[in-house]
Amino acid sequence: MAILEVEHVQKVFGKTEVLHDISFSMEKGMTLSLIGSSGSGKTTLLRCLNFLETPTAGRIIVNGETLFDSAQVSQKTDHELRKKRLHFGLVFQSFNLFPQYTALQNVTLACELLAKEKKAWHTDRKRIQQEIKEKANGLLTQMGLADRTGNYPYQLSGGQCQRVAIARALALEPDILCFDEPTSALDPELTGEVLRVIRSLAERKMTMIIVTHEMAFAKDVAQQVVFMDRGEICEMGTPEQVFCYPQKERTKQFLAGYHQ
Amino acid sequence: MDTILQQMPVVIGALNKGFLQTLKLFFATLAGAIPLGLVISMGSMSRIRLLNRITRVFVWIIRGSPLMIQLLIIYYFPGLVFHTPIWGGGEDGRFHAAAIAFIINYACYFSEIYRGGIQGIPVGQEEAGLVLGMTRFQIFWHVKLLQMIKAIVPPMSNEIITLVKDTSLARIIALQEIIWAGQAFMKGSQGISGAIWPLFFTAVYYLLSIGILTILLNRLEKRLAFFR
Numbered sequence: 093m094a095i096l097e098v099e100h101v102q103k104v105f106g107k108t109e110v111l112h113d114i115s116f117s118m119e120k121g122m123t124l125s126l127i128g129s130s131g132s133g134k135t136t137l138l139r140c141l142n143f144l145e146t147p148t149a150g151r152i153i154v155n156g157e158t159l160f161d162s163a164q165v166s167q168k169t170d171h172e173l174r175k176k177r178l179h180f181g182l183v184f185q186s187f188n189l190f191p192q193y194t195a196l197q198n199v200t201l202a203c204e205l206l207a208k209e210k211k212a213w214h215t216d217r218k219r220i221q222q223e224i225k226e227k228a229n230g231l232l233t234q235m236g237l238a239d240r241t242g243n244y245p246y247q248l249s250g251g252q253c254q255r256v257a258i259a260r261a262l263a264l265e266p267d268i269l270c271f272d273e274p275t276s277a278l279d280p281e282l283t284g285e286v287l288r289v290i291r292s293l294a295e296r297k298m299t300m301i302i303v304t305h306e307m308a309f310a311k312d313v314a315q316q317v318v319f320m321d322r323g324e325i326c327e328m329g330t331p332e333q334v335f336c337y338p339q340k341e342r343t344k345q346f347l348a349g350y351h352q
Numbered sequence: 353m354d355t356i357l358q359q360m361p362v363v364i365g366a367l368n369k370g371f372l373q374t375l376k377l378f379f380a381t382l383a384g385a386i387p388l389g390l391v392i393s394m395g396s397m398s399r400i401r402l403l404n405r406i407t408r409v410f411v412w413i414i415r416g417s418p419l420m421i422q423l424l425i426i427y428y429f430p431g432l433v434f435h436t437p438i439w440g441g442g443e444d445g446r447f448h449a450a451a452i453a454f455i456i457n458y459a460c461y462f463s464e465i466y467r468g469g470i471q472g473i474p475v476g477q478e479e480a481g482l483v484l485g486m487t488r489f490q491i492f493w494h495v496k497l498l499q500m501i502k503a504i505v506p507p508m509s510n511e512i513i514t515l516v517k518d519t520s521l522a523r524i525i526a527l528q529e530i531i532w533a534g535q536a537f538m539k540g541s542q543g544i545s546g547a548i549w550p551l552f553f554t555a556v557y558y559l560l561s562i563g564i565l566t567i568l569l570n571r572l573e574k575r576l577a578f579f580r
Contacts, residue, residue, distance in 0.1 A: 142483050174485045182483040188476035192498045192579040201494060202484035246580040264484060 093156060095120040095299055096268055101150030103136055110136045112323045114150070118316060121297035125310035125331070128320035129346060134303045137320070138270045141301070142182045143173060154179045154267055181266035185273040187253040189245040195256045196241040199228035199263050206264075224263075231259040235289055251282035255289055262293075269293070271302045287313075307350045311335045319343050356549060362542050363534075363550045370533025371557050373443075377450055377519045377529065382512070384455035389462030396467055414460040419453065420521050426453045427525040443528060450522040458515060465507045469500040502576040509569040513562055530554045 094117040103111035111133045118124050126134045139145040141152065143160075152160040159176045189198050203224045207213050213220060232241050235255040245253055254274055261269055271290065275283035287309050294300065294313050304310050310317065310331075317334040319327045319342075327334055327343045338344050395407030414422070427449040431437030439445035473496050481491035523532040534551040537544045544550075 144479055144482065170487060174487065177483060178485045180483070184476060184480065186474075186476055188474070188480035190477065190480070190495050192502075202481075202486055205486060205490055205494070244579050260484070 094118060095155055097151075097153040098141075099151040099153070101137070101140060101147045101152065103133075103140060103145060104148045110323050111140070111147070114325055116318060116325065116328060118299070118301075120299055122316055123294045123298075123300045123302065123314045124316040124318060125314035126301060126303045126318050126320065127305075127307070127310050127346075128326075132320040133323040134320055135272055138182065138272050138301065138303060141268075141270060142180045143177050144182075178264055179267045181261035181264060181269040183254070183257050183261050183269070183271045183274050185276050187245070187250070187257045187277070189253055189257055189260070191245050194242050194244055195232060195237060195248065195252075195259075196225070196228055198245070198256055199231060199260045200224050202260070203228070203263050228259070228263055231262050232256070234292075235259050236285070249282060250278045251285045254278065254286045258286075258289060258293075262298075268299045268301060271300065271304070273303050273305065275304070275306060307335075307347070319346065321346070359537075359544050359547060359550075362544060363537060363547075363553065366533045366536065366542065367530055367550065367554060367557065370528055370530035370554075373447070373527065374516075374519045374529040374557075375561075377447065377454060377522060377527070378516055380451040381454040381458050381515060381519075384451065385458035385462055388455060388459035389466055392459055392463035393466035393470065396463060397470065411460045411463060414457055415464075419457050419518065420524050422457055423450060423453045423521060423525055446522075446525050446527045449525060450527050454515075454519070454522075458511065461511055462508070465504050465511065466500070468507070469504040470496065472503055473499050498576075502579075505569065505573050505576060509566075509573075512569070513565060516562055516565065517558060530557055 097117040099115050101111055101114040102109065114133075114137060116124075126137065128134050136145060140147045147160060147162060149162045150160075151158060151162070159179065190201065193201060204221065207220050207224065229238075229241060232238060235258060237252060237255055237259070240248060240252060240256075245256070248256065254277075258274075274290065275286050278286065283306065287306065290300070290302065291309075291313055302310065302313070312331070314331055317328060317331050318325055319334055319338075319340075321342050327338060327340045334343065335347065338347060392407060392411065395403055396411060398404045398407070427439060427446065430439070439449045477495055477499070478488075478491055481495050482488075486494070519529055520531040522529055523535075526532070531551070531554055534554040537547040537550040539545065
């Protein structure tokens with residue numbers, strides 16, 4: 093069964109249709125690269141999946157559970173919305189770390205706030221806090237930041253910040269982790285360390301959707317590639333199908349632009 | 353005529369008493385205006401259009417008219433127009449009226465500083481919190497508040513220093529603050545008359561208290577310098 097099914101998603105801002113009839117599905121443990129030129133709707137699609145935007149129409153289904161259905165206009169409570177959000181993680185282009193917290197605190201904050209809402213917190217606080225901390229330390233170590241856990245974001249390089257942001261998203265154990273141009277704000281010499289980390293996650297079978305302009309990486313890391321153009325899915329398939337044997341004229345043009 | 357040295361103990365005693373009233377008004381204003389300003393800033397950022405408009409017009413009126421006029425209106429209006437002098441005639445009544453006027457006035461200035469501080473925080477902070485499953489209140493409390501405080505300390509310091517000196521406006525409704533106490537020796541008080549030096553001497557009180565405040569506020573700014 094597909095872990096994610098997106099059906100006929102449409103998003104309209106005012107009179108502009110930003111997403112038109114987007115449908116795709118993906119299997120657990122797969123990595124999907126979402127490519128396309130700026131303004132093609134890639135970021136908006138990720139934001140819809142993370143409920144930062146509400147789709148105008150369509151359905152989003154995770155593990156068979158319908159998280160969003162425009163046909164059922166139910167007044168969602170904040171509590172329900174939060175639970176739905178936790179199926180997805182999002183890593184931003186500009187990191188969006190919390191500046192007043194250390195790398196470690198950035199990773200633990202949301203976990204602790206969630207733990208506080210559970211009953212066990214009151215009886216077992218020390219142990220739970222310790223567990224969260226150990227888990228966060230483990231994740232930061234996995235990101236190659238074992239010696240940086242006590243640093244504030246301003247003391248870290250862009251690449252290090254983005255790796256903290258990845259650890260922060262992973263700490264909540266999302267079903268699907270989304271990346272919105274994770275290396276676009278980085279100096280070229282720092283993109284490598286972030287891409288390596290994402291690649292290692294792919295090897296560990298983390299389900300991921302990656303919006304990126306790094307074509308070689310998009311082709312290499314993914315099992316599935318979606319090319320978007322003007323708010324529509326123009327072409328999708330395996331990396332080989334899309335990158336080596338594109339069928340649509342638009343896809344060829346786009347890829348040719350990168351080969352120059 | 354006595355020398356200044358002989359007048360000194362009497363004058364210092366009177367000025368101290370006046371300065372106590374100045375300090376009371378200063379702290380009462382801060383205690384009231386800091387939280388009230390937050391409420392007003394919420395109003396002026398509200399998505400409810402009517403509330404938003406009303407708040408902004410209110411802030412415009414308060415910031416757009418002299419504090420001295422506001423003091424006079426708040427003190428005299430209830431008695432003269434409605435024939436219900438709610439403040440009473442004593443020093444306590446005058447203090448209450450002055451404190452209300454100052455709190456409302458400063459809360460409006462503070463609210464605009466808060467608004468700038470909150471709106472200056474990048475949207476990405478809120479979005480990152482939402483994606484991590486935090487509630488809007490948790491995001492405000494655990495993420496935005498400290499960033500906002502850091503951003504508003506310098507402009508708030510300015511307002512707080514201005515407030516120390518603005519308290520002297522309360523003498524327009526005869527509140528016996530330090531300038532009033534100094535001036536009394538010109539007209540004649542406690543056997544001293546025609547002396548202008550006590551009035552000038554009040555400046556020393558202002559200088560010292562603002563010096564201390566500046567040190568404290570700088571310290572706060574440094575304590576918040578641990579992040580950028």
